[in-house]
Amino acid sequence: MFTLTEEQELIRNTAREFAAQYCAPIAAEVDDEARWPEESVAAMAELGLMGVPYPDKYGGAGADYLSYTVAVEEISRVCASTGVILSAHVSLACWPIYHFGTEEQKLKYLPDMASGAKLGAFCLTEAGAGTDAGSQTTTAVLDGDSYILNGSKVFITNGDKADVFIVFAMTDKSKGTKGISAFIVEKAFPGVAVGKHERKMGIRGAHTTEILLRDVRVPAANRLGKEGEGFKVAMATLDGGRVGIAAQALGIAQAALDESIKWAKERQQFGKPIAANQGLQFMIADMATQVQAARHLVYHAASLKDEGKPYSKEASMAKLFAAETAMQQAIKAVQIHGGYGYIKGTTAERLMRDAKITEIYEGTSEVQRMVIAATCLK
Amino acid sequence: MPGVIVFAEQHSTLLELTGEGRKLADWLGATLTAVTPESNHEAALDAMAHGADGAVVLRLPAGQPLETAAAELTELAADADLVLFGATLRAKGLAARVAARLGAPLAAEALSLRPQADGALEVDRMVYGGGGIATQLLRTRPMMATIPARTFPAPAAGPRTGEVRVIAVAADARVRVVAQRPRTQEGTDIAEAPAVVGVGRGMAKAEDLALAEALAGTMGGAVGCTRPVAEDLGWLPEDRYIGISGRKVAPRVYVAVGTSGQVQHVSGVRDAKVVVAINKDENAPIFKHADYGLVGDLYTALPALTAELKKLLG
Amino acid sequence: MPNIITCYKWVVDEADIKVEGNGALNFERAGRKISEYDRNAIEAAVQIVETAGGSVTAVSLGGPEVKNPAKDGLSRGPDKAILALDPRFAEADGLTTALGLARAIGSAAGPFDLILCGEGSGDVYGQQVGPRLAELLGIPSITFVNKLTVTATGVVAERKLEDGVEVVEADFPVLVTVLPDLNKPRIPGLKQVMGAAKKPVVVLDAAALGLTEAELGARAEARGVKAASSNRKQVKAESVAALAEAIAAALR
Numbered sequence: 001m002f003t004l005t006e007e008q009e010l011i012r013n014t015a016r017e018f019a020a021q022y023c024a025p026i027a028a029e030v031d032d033e034a035r036w037p038e039e040s041v042a043a044m045a046e047l048g049l050m051g052v053p054y055p056d057k058y059g060g061a062g063a064d065y066l067s068y069t070v071a072v073e074e075i076s077r078v079c080a081s082t083g084v085i086l087s088a089h090v091s092l093a094c095w096p097i098y099h100f101g102t103e104e105q106k107l108k109y110l111p112d113m114a115s116g117a118k119l120g121a122f123c124l125t126e127a128g129a130g131t132d133a134g135s136q137t138t139t140a141v142l143d144g145d146s147y148i149l150n151g152s153k154v155f156i157t158n159g160d161k162a163d164v165f166i167v168f169a170m171t172d173k174s175k176g177t178k179g180i181s182a183f184i185v186e187k188a189f190p191g192v193a194v195g196k197h198e199r200k201m202g203i204r205g206a207h208t209t210e211i212l213l214r215d216v217r218v219p220a221a222n223r224l225g226k227e228g229e230g231f232k233v234a235m236a237t238l239d240g241g242r243v244g245i246a247a248q249a250l251g252i253a254q255a256a257l258d259e260s261i262k263w264a265k266e267r268q269q270f271g272k273p274i275a276a277n278q279g280l281q282f283m284i285a286d287m288a289t290q291v292q293a294a295r296h297l298v299y300h301a302a303s304l305k306d307e308g309k310p311y312s313k314e315a316s317m318a319k320l321f322a323a324e325t326a327m328q329q330a331i332k333a334v335q336i337h338g339g340y341g342y343i344k345g346t347t348a349e350r351l352m353r354d355a356k357i358t359e360i361y362e363g364t365s366e367v368q369r370m371v372i373a374a375t376c377l378k
Numbered sequence: 379m380p381g382v383i384v385f386a387e388q389h390s391t392l393l394e395l396t397g398e399g400r401k402l403a404d405w406l407g408a409t410l411t412a413v414t415p416e417s418n419h420e421a422a423l424d425a426m427a428h429g430a431d432g433a434v435v436l437r438l439p440a441g442q443p444l445e446t447a448a449a450e451l452t453e454l455a456a457d458a459d460l461v462l463f464g465a466t467l468r469a470k471g472l473a474a475r476v477a478a479r480l481g482a483p484l485a486a487e488a489l490s491l492r493p494q495a496d497g498a499l500e501v502d503r504m505v506y507g508g509g510g511i512a513t514q515l516l517r518t519r520p521m522m523a524t525i526p527a528r529t530f531p532a533p534a535a536g537p538r539t540g541e542v543r544v545i546a547v548a549a550d551a552r553v554r555v556v557a558q559r560p561r562t563q564e565g566t567d568i569a570e571a572p573a574v575v576g577v578g579r580g581m582a583k584a585e586d587l588a589l590a591e592a593l594a595g596t597m598g599g600a601v602g603c604t605r606p607v608a609e610d611l612g613w614l615p616e617d618r619y620i621g622i623s624g625r626k627v628a629p630r631v632y633v634a635v636g637t638s639g640q641v642q643h644v645s646g647v648r649d650a651k652v653v654v655a656i657n658k659d660e661n662a663p664i665f666k667h668a669d670y671g672l673v674g675d676l677y678t679a680l681p682a683l684t685a686e687l688k689k690l691l692g
Numbered sequence: 693m694p695n696i697i698t699c700y701k702w703v704v705d706e707a708d709i710k711v712e713g714n715g716a717l718n719f720e721r722a723g724r725k726i727s728e729y730d731r732n733a734i735e736a737a738v739q740i741v742e743t744a745g746g747s748v749t750a751v752s753l754g755g756p757e758v759k760n761p762a763k764d765g766l767s768r769g770p771d772k773a774i775l776a777l778d779p780r781f782a783e784a785d786g787l788t789t790a791l792g793l794a795r796a797i798g799s800a801a802g803p804f805d806l807i808l809c810g811e812g813s814g815d816v817y818g819q820q821v822g823p824r825l826a827e828l829l830g831i832p833s834i835t836f837v838n839k840l841t842v843t844a845t846g847v848v849a850e851r852k853l854e855d856g857v858e859v860v861e862a863d864f865p866v867l868v869t870v871l872p873d874l875n876k877p878r879i880p881g882l883k884q885v886m887g888a889a890k891k892p893v894v895v896l897d898a899a900a901l902g903l904t905e906a907e908l909g910a911r912a913e914a915r916g917v918k919a920a921s922s923n924r925k926q927v928k929a930e931s932v933a934a935l936a937e938a939i940a941a942a943l944r
């Protein structure tokens with residue numbers, strides 16, 4: 001069903017070579033030390049990976065969303081942290097500007113972001129607003145030709161490294177979700193500060209922080225979309241982000257399968273490789289089938305997006321399935337590795353910790369089920 | 379001239395090819411001529427005492443690379459049945475140019491030559507980084523192949539004598555050798571050592587090489603290594619790297635220590651009489667390429683082995 | 693501003709080759725790629741032109757196993773590509789490959805100063821196409837080069853040989869084969885990947901190259917490939933002492 005074009009295959013190769021050269025040698029260390037993979041991020045910028053699906057006019061590579069999806073998959077297969085750094089930047093920060101921005105906003109911000117000169121982050125989540133994203137308490141008060149933003153955001157991927165934030169805030173509390181607006185906020189604006197750095201179970205190389213906004217003056221020209229359109233911007237962005245995370249989960253699932261196959265062939269017990277045991281063969285068969293199914297869901301969602309067709313339901317299905325597959329595969333990979341799977345330094349151990357978040361962020365699996373059910377039962 | 383021609387830059391290889399060439403010349407009912415650069419004049423004479431009917435030396439003008447001799451060598455080989463070249467790096471280029479002039483196929487780095495009933499030659503060579511063996515049939519004349527050193531045994535000496543003919547090679551003004559920087563031989567040439575200890579990335583640090591050196595010393599041998607140890611880590615000079623694009627060694631004993639056994643490395647010790655492997659990973663591929671294997675930590679096994687051998691060998 | 697030609701081969705990814713029980717090799721699921729050694733040659737050509745100006749033409753020969761490698765080659769920097777593709781070129785040997793490349797270069801490449809090739813191909817590693825091609829084109833060849841300087845009229849090349857380094861100067865036109873330690877090939881950036889489709893590609897088959905039946909038939913007959921087997925004893929030593937005995941016996 002999916003024969004990638006030559007360009008898409010070449011982009012896969014570039015992502016794969018990048019991951020092998022830059023991410024692989026430091027993946028364990030990045031996880032162990034929660035170290036930001038600076039050289040990898042710089043290399044991604046140089047290779048044009050930070051703007052894969054955006055047109056040349058805005059500094060992007062002019063490729064499509066499927067190419068981008070494949071790139072995230074290949075990178076995440078080696079280092080899920082690097083995968084999400086890329087995905088949060090491209091899908092959550094660049095995309096809303098690309099889709100909802102005015103020409104001025106696009107020309108002002110996208111070239112730097114698509115080239116990787118500036119890194120982006122998406123600031124929606126608050127302490128009291130996770131799945132219930134509509135309960136925003138960050139406020140944006142109009143004052144002349146700018147808005148004053150006050151509030152704090154939590155669990156922001158790329159928080160301390162980003163230069164450009166997409167921030168959601170209440171411009172009109174009385175309107176509920178229709179009172180939320182979106183803003184492009186630069187780290188350089190006075191009043192923007194990075195708060196707490198979270199210590200996470202997995203994807204430890206990606207930095208997750210609080211973003212504090214204290215009387216931040218944001219020019220009205222930086223409002224993204226109309227007043228009150230913020231929730232729509234957020235939801236539309238998360239639809240696309242869903243495919244990016246699905247690609248990350250797919251990469252993790254593939255890595256879990258690869259590691260399991262390698263171990264099963266090498267590890268000898270009772271005088272033969274454990275791969276000779278039918279029970280283990282059946283596990284591998286199931287894992288391989290699940291990964292393949294996940295791949296089709298993910299690529300299909302990305303293709304629909306490229307074709308300009310509605311893809312919200314498919315994106316949710318892809319994210320739901322790929323994330324649950326990643327988690328299950330990673331657990332199986334640890335099991336297949338036996339005692340060694342529990343030891344730090346074994347890739348399977350890291351995969352299991354990395355996988356869990358894919359079932360949670362950018363819409364929990366429960367939220368995905370809500371979205372899918374809603375479209376089915378309309 | 380018709381018959382069998384063998385060419386080699388090195389003395390020992392010329393004799394090896396002369397030995398094999400003699401057998402093939404007898405099979406074809408042809409004469410055998412040994413060819414070598416004039417700087418190797420002694421080898422030309424020696425070839426005639428080891429089975430060659432005649433010998434030729436190529437007089438290269440100063441500052442000319444060996445490949446310039448393609449024209450003259452082509453003339454010599456034009457009517458030949460078979461031409462064998464010792465597969466040194468320079469000679470491979472020379473052989474290819476001669477083959478192109480003659481429109482003849484060239485079997486590169488042949489492992490074996492098997493005469494067929496109809497006068498053709500079946501040839502085996504390694505492909506896929508040492509993972510495969512490809513078989514080819516050479517038939518059209520001249521049949522051409524390059525042969526690595528030590529593929530064939532040195533022949534017995536005999537009383538033959540003859541004249542060494544000199545062929546002057548015309549210079550090619552377009553190419554000039556402007557400098558030579560000889561490789562300084564640090565310590566033993568591992569290709570000559572009766573025993574070689576090959577180390578891989580199982581060694582944690584450069585200082586640990588001392589363990590391998592102690593073992594090699596007990597056996598009267600030398601230390602070699604895999605490519606990463608020489609090229610990436612730089613713990614040993616390049617002439618110690620054993621493998622498909624490095625040195626080939628054929629010692630009585632090769633001890634592989636802390637190397638997983640990648641085909642690219644293992645193909646360099648194909649001709650070792652006995653291969654011994656020490657590795658802590660029981661599933662390392664090296665054990666498939668070894669006669670005797672010990673699963674264990676090299677840091678305990680090496681000193682223990684050295685001590686045992688001291689007792690046995692004195 | 694040299695005009696450079698760089699030759700590359702589309703080879704099987706050896707990591708994907710499976711060995712059957714009977715020693716046969718299975719290529720069914722093997723991916724294909726540009727031979728690693730050739731990437732160094734392409735990189736060298738592109739680097740020279742980035743500094744000195746000029747142009748790079750990529751040339752490749754192959755049979756039905758090749759599914760248009762032009763974009764892959766072009767994404768690494770060359771300006772245009774010439775492909776010699778024909779079913780008759782399936783598993784072409786050194787003789788056929790050099791002949792096909794020579795004809796392709798003669799008919800479609802225009803005047804050139806320098807030809808860069810890898811030292812050998814990643815699959816069969818015959819190390820002969822470079823010098824053969826040079827001979828057919830009537831130009832000198834310098835092989836096994838790990839340091840290359842281009843001047844206005846030619847090259848200064850350092851060859852890494854068994855006995856040390858040989859420094860050779862040559863005038864244009866000349867062919868050079870390069871070693872992997874000459875450079876580190878760049879990973880193709882996305883802009884280069886997307887731009888490859890816009891670069892011109894010429895495809896020529898055996899007939900267009902003027903190759904006769906006699907020429908195509910001159911090659912050595914291929915008689916199959918099998919997995920290299922180990923004929924080692926594979927005995928598990930019980931102790932260090934037992935191992936020492938075995939070694940001592942072999943040394944006596």
